[in-house]
Amino acid sequence: MSTPALSTRGLNKNFGSLVVASDIEIELPQGVRYALIGPNGAGKTTLINLMTGMLKPDGGQIQLGGEEITALGPEARVRRGLVRTFQINSLFPHLNPLEAVTLAVCERQEVSRTWWKPITAYSAEVDEAYGILKTLMLAQVCYRQTRELAYGQQRLLEIALALATRPKVLLLDEPAAGVPRDESAELFAAVTNLSQDITVLFIEHDMDFVFRFASRIIVMVGGRILVEGTPDEISADPRVREVYLGSAHHG
Amino acid sequence: MTSTDGALAGPQQYLRAQQRWRAIEIVFWLSLLLPFVVTPNYLVLASQVAITALFALSLDLILGYAGIVSLGHAAFFGFGAYTAGILSKHGWGEPLTGLLISGFAAGLLGYLMSFIIARFRHLALIMITLGFGFLLLELANSLGWLTGGADGLQGVKTWPLLGMFKFDLWGVTSYWYSLIVLFILFLVCRRLINSPFGLSLRGIRENAVRMRAVGAESRAHLQKIYTISAAIAGIAGALLTQTTDTVSLGVLNFERSADVLVILILGGAGRLYGGIIGAIIFLVARDQFSGINPQYWYFPIGVLLVVVVLFLPNGILGGLAQIVESERWQRWTANLTPWRKKP
Numbered sequence: 001m002s003t004p005a006l007s008t009r010g011l012n013k014n015f016g017s018l019v020v021a022s023d024i025e026i027e028l029p030q031g032v033r034y035a036l037i038g039p040n041g042a043g044k045t046t047l048i049n050l051m052t053g054m055l056k057p058d059g060g061q062i063q064l065g066g067e068e069i070t071a072l073g074p075e076a077r078v079r080r081g082l083v084r085t086f087q088i089n090s091l092f093p094h095l096n097p098l099e100a101v102t103l104a105v106c107e108r109q110e111v112s113r114t115w116w117k118p119i120t121a122y123s124a125e126v127d128e129a130y131g132i133l134k135t136l137m138l139a140q141v142c143y144r145q146t147r148e149l150a151y152g153q154q155r156l157l158e159i160a161l162a163l164a165t166r167p168k169v170l171l172l173d174e175p176a177a178g179v180p181r182d183e184s185a186e187l188f189a190a191v192t193n194l195s196q197d198i199t200v201l202f203i204e205h206d207m208d209f210v211f212r213f214a215s216r217i218i219v220m221v222g223g224r225i226l227v228e229g230t231p232d233e234i235s236a237d238p239r240v241r242e243v244y245l246g247s248a249h250h251g
Numbered sequence: 252m253t254s255t256d257g258a259l260a261g262p263q264q265y266l267r268a269q270q271r272w273r274a275i276e277i278v279f280w281l282s283l284l285l286p287f288v289v290t291p292n293y294l295v296l297a298s299q300v301a302i303t304a305l306f307a308l309s310l311d312l313i314l315g316y317a318g319i320v321s322l323g324h325a326a327f328f329g330f331g332a333y334t335a336g337i338l339s340k341h342g343w344g345e346p347l348t349g350l351l352i353s354g355f356a357a358g359l360l361g362y363l364m365s366f367i368i369a370r371f372r373h374l375a376l377i378m379i380t381l382g383f384g385f386l387l388l389e390l391a392n393s394l395g396w397l398t399g400g401a402d403g404l405q406g407v408k409t410w411p412l413l414g415m416f417k418f419d420l421w422g423v424t425s426y427w428y429s430l431i432v433l434f435i436l437f438l439v440c441r442r443l444i445n446s447p448f449g450l451s452l453r454g455i456r457e458n459a460v461r462m463r464a465v466g467a468e469s470r471a472h473l474q475k476i477y478t479i480s481a482a483i484a485g486i487a488g489a490l491l492t493q494t495t496d497t498v499s500l501g502v503l504n505f506e507r508s509a510d511v512l513v514i515l516i517l518g519g520a521g522r523l524y525g526g527i528i529g530a531i532i533f534l535v536a537r538d539q540f541s542g543i544n545p546q547y548w549y550f551p552i553g554v555l556l557v558v559v560v561l562f563l564p565n566g567i568l569g570g571l572a573q574i575v576e577s578e579r580w581q582r583w584t585a586n587l588t589p590w591r592k593k594p
Contacts, residue, residue, distance in 0.1 A: 052464075078466030090464070092457035095450075098262055103454045104465040106447040112467065115448035115475075120266050122447060130262040143265055165465055 003066040005030045005199040006082065006169045011050055011060035013223075020046045022223045024060070028169065033192055034201040035214035039243070042220040044203045045087060048171045052084045053077045065168065079108075081168030085158040087177055087203075093147040097138050097157050100146060101129035104164035129164060136160050136190060152183045159191065170194070172202035176209065188213045211235070219243075270445045279524070283430060287423075293538075294422035300534045301429035302490045307514045307526025308433075308440055309483035314512075315521030316444060317476050318456030319368060322377050322508050323384025324484055329503030331357040331485025333391060336404045336498035344410040346493045350432070350486055357485020358478050365474035365481075372459065381505070388503040403499035407492060418494060425494035432490060433527075436483055441523060443479070452476055456521075513552070517559055519566025528568055 004027040011024035020043045028034055036044050049055040051062055053074040062070045064082050072080075092100045105125045106112040119126065133142045136156045141149055146157065155175060162170055175191065176184035184206070191200060192213045201218075204210050210217060210231075217234045219226040221243050227234065234240055260268070286297040306328055313319040331353040338349050364383065371379060391398045399405055411417045416424045443449050454462050455469050462469045492498050501507065510533070511526075518529025533552065540548035563570035574580060 074463045075466050075468070078464060083466075084464060086461075086464070090458060090461045092454055092461065094457055095453060098265070099450060100454070103447075103450045103467075107451065107462075107465055107467045112447045112451040112472070113475075115443045115446045115479075117447075118270055118442065118445045119447055119450060120263065120270060120445075123263055125447075126262050126266060142262070143260075161461070161465055 002030065004028055004063075005032075005065060006051065006201075007063045008051065009061045009063075011047075011062065012058045013046060013050060013055060014058060019223045021050060021057070024050075024225060026218065026225070026228075028199050028201060030199050031196040032199055033213060033215045034199075035210040035217045036201055036203045036220065037205070037207075037210055037217060038220035038226075041222075043223040044220055045173055046223075047220070048084055048173055048203070051171060052082060078165055081166065082171070083162045083165050083167035083169070084171040085162050085173060085175060087173040089151075089154045089158060091146045091154060091157055091161070094145055096143050096145055097133055097149070097160065098126075098129060098142040100157065101132055101160050101164045102126050104161050105129050105132075108165050132160050132163050136163075137186075152179045152187070155179050156187065156190075159187075163194075167198055169199045169201070172200065174203050174205070176204065176206070181206075184209060276524075280434065286426065291421070294426045296422075296534065296538055298422050298425040298429040298494050299491075300530050301426065301433045302487050302494070303511070303514065303534060304527040304530035305429075305433045305436060305490065306484055306487040307511050307518070307530050308437060308523070309480045309487065310511050310515050311520055311523065311526045312440060312443070312452075312476055312480040312483070314515060315525065316449065316456060317452040317473060318372075318459075319473065319477065320373065320376050321380040322505075322512065323380035323382070323387075324480075324511060325503055325505070325507035326380075326384045326387045327357045327361055327481040327484035328488035328491075328507065328511075329387060329391065330360050331488030332492045332498050332502040333398055333404065333488075334485070335489035335492040336407045337397065339407045339409055339492070339496075340404060344408050346409050346412050346428070349409070349493060350489050353489035353492075354482045354486040357488070358482030360485075361481020362474070362478040365477040368477050369470045369473040381508075384503070384505060384508055388500065388505075391500055391503055398498075398500075401500060403497055407496045407498060409493040409496055418496070422494070429490050429494060432486065436486065437523070437527075440483075444523065448472065448475070453521075513556055515566075517556060517566060519563075519568030519570075519572075522566070522568045522572070525566050525568045529566070532567070 006028045008024050008026045011021050013021040024047060036047070038044055046055065050057050053072060057070070061068060064077070064080055067080070069077055069080065069082070095103070102119065102125060105128050106122065109125060111122055111125065130139065130142065133139050136159060138153060138156055138160060141153060146154065149157065159172070159175060172191065176187050179187060188209050191202065194200065214231060216228065216230055218228045219234065219240050226243065227237055227240060286294055310321065310324050313321060334353040334356045335349045338352060343349065367379060368376065392400055409418055412424055412428055418424045451467060451472050454467065455472060459469060488502055491502065514529035514533045515526050517532060518527065519525035536552060536555070537548055540551050559567060
């Protein structure tokens with residue numbers, strides 16, 4: 001079996017007496033579209049924070065493509081290809097999308113250290129940024145300040161920024177949160193159509209989207225992984241029905 | 252610059268248009284030559300303005316672009332001023348090399364400070380820079396044998412510029428000298444902010460957390476810009492020493508740090524020209540108002556500051572830019588800017 005794109009072993013995290021991650025064991029094979037589901041407070045975002053290094057685990061290991069990354073900071077993980085987006089938009093309000101994505105491309109290429117050459121000298125980087133914006137249907141608004149964009153467009157820009165770093169593993173924290181349903185479908189279609197070199201894990205509450213776009217599903221409850229499997233296995237699993245699917249609300 | 256029509260231009264074309272020299276910029280720089288003809292009695296003031304503008308420009312790099320708040324930037328200005336003065340006092344009064352050495356010395360001090368600066372933000376940063384400013388002031392005060400202490404540094408004598416142009420009483424050489432140095436360093440800054448590095452600085456100002464999530468080397472960027480800013484502030488300080496042949500503790504005091512902040516906020520931070528416009532308004536106002544009432548000249552400055560911050564949160568230049576970017580203005584000038592034209 002080939003090395004998983006991302007794996008965790010025995011990951012633990014407590015906030016005081018509150019257990020937010022308990023013995024998390026995950027293996028994400030390359031190219032898979034994973035959904036991470038679970039009721040509110042199950043520890044989904046915490047898990048993303050742990051994997052990307054924004055939180056330090058109390059114990060356990062994280063490996064990216066077989067490389068041990070537990071001790072690395074968030075920036076170093078991004079440079080190795082482990083990238084996330086945010087549940088609440090975290091963008092550059094006074095930059096336009098072209099500038100923002102070009103910035104991310106330049107950081108990846110390490111040309112952002114250069115201060116004596118104008119950005120126009122880096123046409124390959126600018127074109128790549130523009131290309132990413134185009135695939136996410138943002139080319140038409142790419143000269144407008146980010147804060148003026150529609151909410152759905154800002155959600156797409158979140159993904160565009162992540163793609164600019166050329167991720168190997170992309171962790172999307174509720175990418176469609178707050179986006180109207182028809183636009184969400186487009187957004188998820190764009191995500192699942194990404195290159196098979198990219199492994200995707202997304203948090204999502206809408207079960208329709210989860211079952212439509214995920215090839216495998218992880219269910220978390222109370223800081224633990226309850227079960228992991230294909231959409232069919234998950235929907236047939238009585239434990240999942242009990243704690244999650246059977247409950248009145250879908251979050 | 253935001254325009255819906257602009258989306259029709261290619262990204263390269265758009266970025267080139269953003270970075271192009273505008274007619275108004277050229278007019279502005281040419282107008283800075285006017286004092287030679289129109290107000291030849293005010294050239295001493297004019298060189299003060301140019302020096303202060305350069306100092307404000309250095310603060311703009313860190314505050315307006317990278318979002319580093321500083322209430323102690325006079326530390327670098329003063330360090331450069333004393334370096335140039337002490338050099339001259341001990342026998343090296345050549346202005347150009349003096350300028351370079353002072354800039355280098357202040358840059359070195361800035362680099363050392365940057366290891367602390369890059370780790371903090373907001374209030375902590377204000378306190379650290381403020382404390383650092385006080386520290387340097389008291390150091391200069393107590394090292395009387397080196398700095399002359401409270402009496403100021405005596406015996407500074409700057410040699411003629413290029414061996415030809417003596418620094419005269421009317422400030423002709425001083426203004427030429429300060430203006431040319433300001434212009435050259437302005438060109439450097441303009442290039443810097445239009446570079447990939449400049450873009451990353453704006454990214455740090457806009458959202459430091461997100462910068463980490465795109466894998467940016469934010470800390471290295473902050474250290475670099477802080478060093479560059481300190482060097483430019485030091486050059487401004489050295490200019491003051493060389494054009495006045497004196498150095499007093501005033502170059503390091505808190506008021507100078509506060510004034511330059513006020514100047515930048517008045518003019519508009521993050522716009523390169525903000526510091527220059529602010530310096531002109533501030534120093535001309537001080538000159539005029541202190542003529543009327545030497546004791547209370549801060550009063551009108553205070554009123555101006557409150558009015559500007561209330562009604563033009565992005566400074567005077569920010570307010571002007573808002574007008575220029577308004578729909579009506581855009582329609583009016585659409586014919587003058589071909590790249591924005593609809594096909």
